Amino acid sequence: MRSHYCGQLNESLIDQEVTLCGWVHRRRDHGGVIFLDMRDRDGVAQVVVDPDTAEAFATADRARSEYVLRIRGRIRLRPEGTQNPNMPTGMIEVLAKDVEVLNTAATPPFQLDEHGKVGEEVRLKYRYVDLRRPEMIEKLRLRSRITHSVRAYLEGEGFLDIETPILTRATPEGARDYLVPSRTHEGHFFALPQSPQLFKQLLMVSGFDRYYQIAKCFRDEDLRADRQPEFTQIDIEASFIEERDIMGITETMVRQLFQDVLDVALPEFPRMPYSEAMQRYGSDKPDLRIPLELVDVDDLMQSVDFKVFSGPAKADDGRVAALKVSGGAKLSRKEIDDYTKFVGIYGAKGLAWIKVNERAKGLDGLQSPIVKFMEGVIEELLDRVGAEDGDIVFFGADKARVVNEALGALRVKLGEDLDLYTADWAPLWVVDFPMFEADDNGRLAALHHPFTAPSCAPEALKASPATALSRAYDMVLNGTELGGGSIRIHDQEMQRVVFDVLGIGKEEAEEKFGFLLDALKFGAPPHGGLAFGLDRLVMLMTGSRTIRDVIAFPKTQSAADLMTDAPGEVSKEQLRDLHIRLRPKAKPEGAGE
Numbered sequence: 139m140r141s142h143y144c145g146q147l148n149e150s151l152i153d154q155e156v157t158l159c160g161w162v163h164r165r166r167d168h169g170g171v172i173f174l175d176m177r178d179r180d181g182v183a184q185v186v187v188d189p190d191t192a193e194a195f196a197t198a199d200r201a202r203s204e205y206v207l208r209i210r211g212r213i214r215l216r217p218e219g220t221q222n223p224n225m226p227t228g229m230i231e232v233l234a235k236d237v238e239v240l241n242t243a244a245t246p247p248f249q250l251d252e253h254g255k256v257g258e259e260v261r262l263k264y265r266y267v268d269l270r271r272p273e274m275i276e277k278l279r280l281r282s283r284i285t286h287s288v289r290a291y292l293e294g295e296g297f298l299d300i301e302t303p304i305l306t307r308a309t310p311e312g313a314r315d316y317l318v319p320s321r322t323h324e325g326h327f328f329a330l331p332q333s334p335q336l337f338k339q340l341l342m343v344s345g346f347d348r349y350y351q352i353a354k355c356f357r358d359e360d361l362r363a364d365r366q367p368e369f370t371q372i373d374i375e376a377s378f379i380e381e382r383d384i385m386g387i388t389e390t391m392v393r394q395l396f397q398d399v400l401d402v403a404l405p406e407f408p409r410m411p412y413s414e415a416m417q418r419y420g421s422d423k424p425d426l427r428i429p430l431e432l433v434d435v436d437d438l439m440q441s442v443d444f445k446v447f448s449g450p451a452k453a454d455d456g457r458v459a460a461l462k463v464s465g466g467a468k469l470s471r472k473e474i475d476d477y478t479k480f481v482g483i484y485g486a487k488g489l490a491w492i493k494v495n496e497r498a499k500g501l502d503g504l505q506s507p508i509v510k511f512m513e514g515v516i517e518e519l520l521d522r523v524g525a526e527d528g529d530i531v532f533f534g535a536d537k538a539r540v541v542n543e544a545l546g547a548l549r550v551k552l553g554e555d556l557d558l559y560t561a562d563w564a565p566l567w568v569v570d571f572p573m574f575e576a577d578d579n580g581r582l583a584a585l586h587h588p589f590t591a592p593s594c595a596p597e598a599l600k601a602s603p604a605t606a607l608s609r610a611y612d613m614v615l616n617g618t619e620l621g622g623g624s625i626r627i628h629d630q631e632m633q634r635v636v637f638d639v640l641g642i643g644k645e646e647a648e649e650k651f652g653f654l655l656d657a658l659k660f661g662a663p664p665h666g667g668l669a670f671g672l673d674r675l676v677m678l679m680t681g682s683r684t685i686r687d688v689i690a691f692p693k694t695q696s697a698a699d700l701m702t703d704a705p706g707e708v709s710k711e712q713l714r715d716l717h718i719r720l721r722p723k724a725k726p727e728g729a730g731e
């Protein structure tokens with residue numbers, strides 16, 4: 139039906155006849171001449187309809203926003219003074235000969251260029267209209283280029299694209315499962331995969347050696363900021379490899395991806411142990427674009443006459459850390475109050491600070507509600523953080539977990555607010571993760587997942603699980619975890635020990651993962667892999683603010699689809715087929731019988 143996309147038109151086509159198909163982006167009447175901005179997925183082109191072509195003019199006159207038209211016409215240079223060099227097609231226009239209405243359109247729920255005026259709910263309800271916006275088209279186009287580049291690279295490296303089931307058994311990745319009731323097996327349920335983890339390991343046992351998949355994963359998580367219940371992973375697994383092999387392959391993949399799609403040469407990927415990341419940045423996904431670091435001051439604070447500091451400084455699980463911000467003495471009281479509220483979100487009970495106005499003046503040159511307690515240690519403290527005139531030093535003192543979370547988040551916020559970034563892109567690998575983390579009751583859970591290999595032998599793991607390290611690795615970019623994975627356990631005995639430590643008894647292990655334990659008996663090769671979160675990767679590469687903007691049909695934060703109105707109710711018959719009876723809904727309070 140068409141000869142060109144609107145966005146493809148340029149001066150090289152002058153005097154040629156073209157046929158365009160698309161939507162009316164805007165229609166303007168200019169003293170007897172009608173201008174139609176025609177839009178398709180490639181861009182916008184200006185069409186001029188002259189009254190001389192009477193039939194075309196009459197049709198154009200009827201056209202409204204978002205009508206679907208086919209236009210035949212001749213390309214010509216725009217008259218001097220009306221050219222728009224900021225627009226790819228801004229030098230030319232199409233003089234229409236024929237205008238045909240392929241379909242009319244009701245008044246759109248919002249004007250495309252006024253999408254900011256309507257709430258996101260309206261955009262999600264009419265997503266097919268929202269997706270007509272050039273900005274959204276561009277994001278999805280980039281997403282397609284990203285998956286294309288990734289596939290091309292992995293295929294070139296001998297990885298095979300193999301699909302794994304969606305209706306399956308639970309795969310523990312730390313979230314709640316989405317369940318699907320079985321009609322043919324009364325009382326039994328499928329779980330949607332939280333990841334293809336177990337299947338990709340089984341493919342290694344089969345000998346496929348190198349596997350990848352751009353896989354949908356499902357996790358029923360509580361409402362946390364910017365997550366989607368279904369999301370996409372670039373999932374990878376390989377056999378007969380060690381950490382450096384798989385890290386090398388995937389680092390090259392990401393490097394090439396950035397080169398292909400953004401023309402960006404990423405810098406080196408340093409490797410940082412988890413403990414160092416926590417120590418220096420309070421986070422296992424540090425944003426290395428921000429030149430701020432947490433500095434331990436526990437030793438100095440043990441002796442101060444200020445319980446808020448000396449308590450955690452002396453406690454085994456406590457931490458007192460300082461965060462110096464160069465030039466931060468200019469922060470106002472109000473700004474500091476706001477940062478105090480901000481760290482409160484992470485459980486910090488306060489935010490102590492010292493403004494360094496003039497170091498040469500000793501205590502008199504400092505401004506701070508707490509400096510009076512620090513007389514004996516202040517010089518050493520300021521030396522240690524490298525404080526100079528005009529700086530501010532913030533403090534966190536609490537359980538180490540709280541200090542890390544609070545100061546780690548404050549560091550990122552300050553970086554953003556004060557625009558402290560020293561680079562556009564700062565990737566790294568975080569390695570040497572602990573095998574397990576303890577919950578508040580001291581119960582151990584896998585930090586990664588229970589199939590991750592420890593760095594030590596089974597006996598050592600049994601003897602001291604809490605301090606064991608794993609063979610896991612995360613790729614981090616600009617403070618976002620792009621992907622994570624590990625070398626896996628390929629030995630049945632080791633897998634049993636790990637289940638044991640996790641409190642998964644023999645019976646439960648058999649019931650849930652018997653097939654894996656079985657497979658480990660039948661010649662499992664050493665293997666490992668990782669998975670990248672595709673949505674987050676696209677979000678970073680497109681500079682989007684939310685993950686919803688890089689997913690064609692996302693769900694809301696309460697895991698609903700406003701457009702299709704899913705999840706929805708189902709008929710009694712369907713429920714009966716599935717052997718499900720719903721409990722009567724709780725009656726609203728005060729409602730009579």
Ligand code: ASP
Pocket residue numbers: 311332333334335374622623624667668669
């Ligand atoms: N399955 C893991 C995840 O979803 C990734 C991996 O270990 O390969 O995080």
